[in-house]
Amino acid sequence: MTEILDILKENARVSVEDIAKMVQKTPAEVAQRIKEYEQAGTIRGYRTLVNEEHLPGERVTAVIEVKVQPEREGGFDRIARRISKFPNVVNMYLMSGKYDLLLFVEGATLREVAAFVSERLATLDGVLSTGTHFMLKNYKQNGTLMDVDKTDERLQVSP
Amino acid sequence: MSTRSQVAAHVKALPFSGIRKFFDIVASRKDVISLGVGEPDFDTPWTVREAAMWSLERGATHYTSNRGDPALRQAIARYVSAHFGATYDWQTEILVTVGVSEAIDVALRTVINPGDEVIYHEPCFVSYRPSIILAGGVPVMVETRREDQFRLTRAMLEQVVTPKTRALLLNFPCNPTGTVLSRDDVRDIAAFCMEHDLLLLTDEIYAELTYDHPHVSFVSVPGMKERTIFMHGMSKAWAMTGFRIGYACAPPEVSENMMKLHQYAIMSAPTTGQKAAAEALEHGAEAVADMVAHYNRRRHFLIASFEEMGVSCHTPAGAFYAFPYIGDLGISSEDFAMRFLEEHNVAVVPGDAFGRSGEGFLRCAYATSLDNLREAMARMAVFVNSLR
Numbered sequence: 311m312t313e314i315l316d317i318l319k320e321n322a323r324v325s326v327e328d329i330a331k332m333v334q335k336t337p338a339e340v341a342q343r344i345k346e347y348e349q350a351g352t353i354r355g356y357r358t359l360v361n362e363e364h365l366p367g368e369r370v371t372a373v374i375e376v377k378v379q380p381e382r383e384g385g386f387d388r389i390a391r392r393i394s395k396f397p398n399v400v401n402m403y404l405m406s407g408k409y410d411l412l413l414f415v416e417g418a419t420l421r422e423v424a425a426f427v428s429e430r431l432a433t434l435d436g437v438l439s440t441g442t443h444f445m446l447k448n449y450k451q452n453g454t455l456m457d458v459d460k461t462d463e464r465l466q467v468s469p
Numbered sequence: 470m471s472t473r474s475q476v477a478a479h480v481k482a483l484p485f486s487g488i489r490k491f492f493d494i495v496a497s498r499k500d501v502i503s504l505g506v507g508e509p510d511f512d513t514p515w516t517v518r519e520a521a522m523w524s525l526e527r528g529a530t531h532y533t534s535n536r537g538d539p540a541l542r543q544a545i546a547r548y549v550s551a552h553f554g555a556t557y558d559w560q561t562e563i564l565v566t567v568g569v570s571e572a573i574d575v576a577l578r579t580v581i582n583p584g585d586e587v588i589y590h591e592p593c594f595v596s597y598r599p600s601i602i603l604a605g606g607v608p609v610m611v612e613t614r615r616e617d618q619f620r621l622t623r624a625m626l627e628q629v630v631t632p633k634t635r636a637l638l639l640n641f642p643c644n645p646t647g648t649v650l651s652r653d654d655v656r657d658i659a660a661f662c663m664e665h666d667l668l669l670l671t672d673e674i675y676a677e678l679t680y681d682h683p684h685v686s687f688v689s690v691p692g693m694k695e696r697t698i699f700m701h702g703m704s705k706a707w708a709m710t711g712f713r714i715g716y717a718c719a720p721p722e723v724s725e726n727m728m729k730l731h732q733y734a735i736m737s738a739p740t741t742g743q744k745a746a747a748e749a750l751e752h753g754a755e756a757v758a759d760m761v762a763h764y765n766r767r768r769h770f771l772i773a774s775f776e777e778m779g780v781s782c783h784t785p786a787g788a789f790y791a792f793p794y795i796g797d798l799g800i801s802s803e804d805f806a807m808r809f810l811e812e813h814n815v816a817v818v819p820g821d822a823f824g825r826s827g828e829g830f831l832r833c834a835y836a837t838s839l840d841n842l843r844e845a846m847a848r849m850a851v852f853v854n855s856l857r
Binding site: 313316317321324328330331332333334462464465466467468469 | 486488491492495496501503505506507508510594595596644762766767769770773774816818822839843
């Protein structure tokens with residue numbers, strides 16, 4: 311039963327008591343199940359979805375396409391793991407198509423991200439080429455619309 | 470100025486919906502948490518809205534045929550056949566209407582002769598009784614009861630049937646009680662209709678919103694399709710209330726004559742809505758399933774919350790309403806709703822808005838966010854305690 315995960319994926323701050331009511335279990339059972347998910351690594355963390363545009367200062371996000379040389383043993387994994395450890399890399403995927411790795415890289419300034427690409431990433435053994443795209447606006451993240459506020463258009467009482 | 474009334478006497482005699490008065494009071498207040506809304510809080514699935522926009526771009530802004538857009542009627546025929554166990558001919562047996570509300574009105578006016586009795590059940594949706602009266606029929610009310618989980622049984626019907634009875638007008642899953650009929654209930658009521666040679670008008674608008682066992686349609690019972698006007702629509706399960714699209718499936722002669730009334734009063738249902746409805750029927754299953762999962766969680770939450778505060782509530786197996794009993798708190802439904810609104814700023818609908826037998830109950834719609842439900846339930850617990 312993954313219903314607890316469905317609820318938490320939508321809102322990680324729902325209390326154990328509320329989840330228990332929704333899935334018809336006791337709070338202790340729900341807490342135990344969540345603990346099991348955490349221990350198994352199924353649940354890998356709880357983060358807050360922040361609209362960065364509301365914060366002072368600038369954050370720069372770039373999407374970087376990387377072509378790499380796969381290795382005889384291990385394929386893409388060794389080089390991918392190495393790249394993924396840089397703290398600037400916030401999301402990273404192996405892709406099919408014209409390039410191999412897709413990186414989401416964050417930095418405080420354009421210069422910082424550019425420096426990461428030219429000094430750290432492009433110089434790695436096995437990296438064949440990079441293509442960097444700077445992000446201009448965030449419309450939707452993890453299923454949440456980031457630039458519209460929801461209003462309830464309904465009548466307050468209806469039959 | 471003439472002293473003659475400008476309004477016909479039989480219309481003047483019709484009461485306003487009980488919900489309307491309450492609506493005006495709620496609307497005058499700010500920041501109300503409302504459990505009084507009888508429609509989904511979800512927006513219409515995006516692909517459906519997108520299909521509506523595309524139809525506008527393409528210039529589909531004209532009348533459709535009176536019966537409704539052929540593509541939509543074919544989609545309805547496929548959908549009803551797949552989910553309700555009856556096959557209808559899209560050309561002669563399906564009429565697209567402006568919501569189920571129009572379907573009910575047209576259906577009654579098509580089949581009722583003056584003085585015919587129509588049996589319906591209370592508590593029920595606000596339009597049934599007035600629609601029967603406006604069609605020239607005599608409404609015969611059966612009270613469903615808390616001790617039966619508001620189910621309608623054959624025995625109740627046997628008590629009120631007369632030689633003048635022409636039809637039954639039913640709504641399961643039921644607004645406001647959330648009651649769903651079992652397969653046996655459906656079979657028994659169907660047998661009752663056949664034995665007494667009655668027509669059945671069945672409003673199954675909440676059919677997709679059942680939680681404990683799947684909906685059983687009256688038209689799935691052999692022999693019933695021939696004497697049934699099956700009414701359904703897009704409003705609830707697909708969250709499309711504002712599109713105003715419903716439909717009626719009926720035997721060809723009935724359907725054809727319903728079409729006459731529809732043609733003279735309406736012409737055709739809104740074209741944009743019809744295009745959107747076709748998309749929803751063909752590709753909306755996943756969105757519906759997702760909404761149903763959310764409603765079900767909220768339903769469990771509400772039931773558990775009532776239990777916690779010691780308010781008795783039968784488990785509503787369908788729709789998105791809970792119908793808790795507050796008759797043992799020494800306060801009427803209306804007073805409870807008014808004071809709860811004034812003292813705690815939460816709107817619930819007094820049960821008697823759905824008929825006298827709704828007295829002692831409240832309709833609490835869980836078509837609202839968990840945050841709203843949690844806060845409303847916390848406030849209700851405080852209010853209920855203050856009454857004890």
